Amino acid sequence: xxxxxxxxxxxxxxxxxxxxxxxxxxxxxxxxxxxxxxxxxxxxxxxxxxxxxxxxxxxxxxxxxxxxxxxxxxxxxxxxxxxxxxxxxxxxxxxxxxxxxxxxxxxxxxxxxxxxxxxxxxxxxxxxxxxxxxxxxxxxxxxxxxxxxxxxxxxxxxxxxxxxxxxxxxxxxxxxxxxxxxxxxxxxxxxxxxxxxxxxxxxxxxxxxxxxxxxxxxxxxxxxxxxxxxxxxxxxxxxxxxxxxxxxxxxxxxxxxxxxxxxxxxxxxxxxxxxxxxxxxxxxxxxxxxxxxxxxxxxxxxxxxxxxxxxxxxxxxxxxxxxxxxxxxxxxxxxxxxxxxxxxxxxxxxxxxxxxxxxxx
Numbered sequence: 001x002x003x004x005x006x007x008x009x010x011x012x013x014x015x016x017x018x019x020x021x022x023x024x025x026x027x028x029x030x031x032x033x034x035x036x037x038x039x040x041x042x043x044x045x046x047x048x049x050x051x052x053x054x055x056x057x058x059x060x061x062x063x064x065x066x067x068x069x070x071x072x073x074x075x076x077x078x079x080x081x082x083x084x085x086x087x088x089x090x091x092x093x094x095x096x097x098x099x100x101x102x103x104x105x106x107x108x109x110x111x112x113x114x115x116x117x118x119x120x121x122x123x124x125x126x127x128x129x130x131x132x133x134x135x136x137x138x139x140x141x142x143x144x145x146x147x148x149x150x151x152x153x154x155x156x157x158x159x160x161x162x163x164x165x166x167x168x169x170x171x172x173x174x175x176x177x178x179x180x181x182x183x184x185x186x187x188x189x190x191x192x193x194x195x196x197x198x199x200x201x202x203x204x205x206x207x208x209x210x211x212x213x214x215x216x217x218x219x220x221x222x223x224x225x226x227x228x229x230x231x232x233x234x235x236x237x238x239x240x241x242x243x244x245x246x247x248x249x250x251x252x253x254x255x256x257x258x259x260x261x262x263x264x265x266x267x268x269x270x271x272x273x274x275x276x277x278x279x280x281x282x283x284x285x286x287x288x289x290x291x292x293x294x295x296x297x298x299x300x301x302x303x304x305x306x307x308x309x310x311x312x313x314x315x316x317x318x319x320x321x322x323x324x325x326x327x328x329x330x331x332x333x334x335x336x337x338x339x340x341x342x343x344x345x346x347x348x349x350x351x352x353x354x355x356x357x358x359x360x361x
Contacts (some may be wrong), residue, residue, distance in 0.1 A: 025360040026053045028069075031034045032353035036077075036085040039345040043247040044087035047073030051094070057109075061101050067114075081212035084305040093128050105175050113152065118175065120234060121304035122255055122267045122293045127155055131172060146179040152300065156203050172200040173302075187242040198231040199299055206301040210345045213300035214311030217263065228296045229259035239280060241277040247275040256292040264339075267293040274320075285317040295339055308335040347349035 028051040031155035036043040051069030056065070073087040097111030113131040115124040129151035138145045154171040176196045183189035208224040211217040216227040237253035250272045256264040292313040293303070300309035307314070314335030321328045331351050337344045 014054075018277070021059070022057045023361065024053075026357055027051070028053070028355065029356040029361055030353055030355040032351060034085075034349065034351035036347065036349045038347040040080040040343065041078070041085055041347070043075065043077040043079075043163070045073050045075035045077070045085070045087050047071065047075075047087070049092075053094075058201070063099045063101075065095050065097050065099065068092055068096075069094070078158055082209065084213075084309075085349075095128065105137040105139075107135045109135070113150070118177070120195075120236075120253065120255075120308060122253070122291065122300055123298045125304035125306075127302070129153060129155060131173075142182055142184045144179075144181045147177070148178045148179075150174065154199060154202070156206060169201045171202050171206070172198075174198045174200070186233065189240045190237070192237045193233055193234075194198075195234040195263055196232075197234065199229070199302075202226055202230075202301075204301055206299065210300040210309075213309035214295045214344060215300045216296050226299065228257070228261075228264075230266070230296075231259050232257040245277045247277075249273050249275075253299055257297050261359075264294050264296040267291070267297040281310065281324050283322050285318075285320040287316075287320070288297045289316045289318075291315070291335075292338070306333050306349055308344070311338050311341070312336070312347075313338055313342060325358070326354070328352075329353050 019254050028049075030049040030051075032048070033046045034043075035045070049069055049071045051067065053067040054065070056064050060131045068091065070091055072089050075087045077083070077085065077086040093112055094114050095112055097109050097113060099107055099109045101107040110132050111130070112128045114126065114128055114135055116126040118124060129152035131150050134146065134151045136147045150173070152173045152175075154173040156171045175194055175195055177195040179191065179193040181189060181191040204219070204224050207215070207217050207219075207226045208221065210226070211224060219225050232255065234250065234253060234255045236251065236253035240249045242248075244310065250270075252270040253268065255267045259265075269289060269291040273287040273289060275283055275285045275287055277283045291307055293307060293310050295311040297310060300311075303309055306316075312335040314333065316331065316333040318329065318331045329347075329352070333349045334346070336346045
């Protein structure tokens, strides 16, 4: 029999889940122009992106996050094979998720998850996957350790699958990451991570597009298949230090696809940057990067177009000027082809952008 005392105990247990709530809404506006240039692609675009980020905290245990916006572009693009740099007029979802944290260092996230969270452009460009993410953290003195795992449905722009290439399930992405950070004080920190990643049931239409961006494939038309699978490891390190008014950062990441042969399965990216605070409200951040992504390191349908997807090596430069609630950036990335093919050539991408954001409430 359910007694009143049982009901009272249950209510007390559930009380932290329904404590007083808080709400935040932020708006962002970007104006930009970019250009891409290669033998196969020419593009000149001007555009704007309006974004909103909404967060509602029901309690210390339960939060919902929503973010997205509209991207409106105009210009001209001529492409022989891929259409990465065409003008777009789209509504874009970034996040739509519930975050449940039964304890301070444990959380479970469910919904649309922005893959930018992994900071791994040679593996994933910014995009949203339906996903489940589990996170555990532990603080021990100046050390912090973390373990995260994601199980996701990888985006696929086509639902039409030829019968000769019918997948055994939905396109899937899995990632597990172990992190460690040492921060003895606010002037220095060192961090590292090891990740395992895997893609499964990738479709013919995605392979058909990926062949124009470096991947090895078999077959013709929509029946195209990736020649190799994608499962491997990524390791990364980052060092941060404060020198007077200058905050510096250096980092590197190394990736390997265990299912592809040597000379086609590896990639790396190294970068260095320095934030120079010229005043309490203004700072400059120059950044340099070098990268290499061999042809079958990752499915080119999913990784960053700015680097030319796969089968590329090159360098980039970025300069950011930042005010209290606005920033201007100028970025240039140059990439060349590692293994010659009919679809790729040297690529230059340049973008200037001005971004501002507002706290609505």
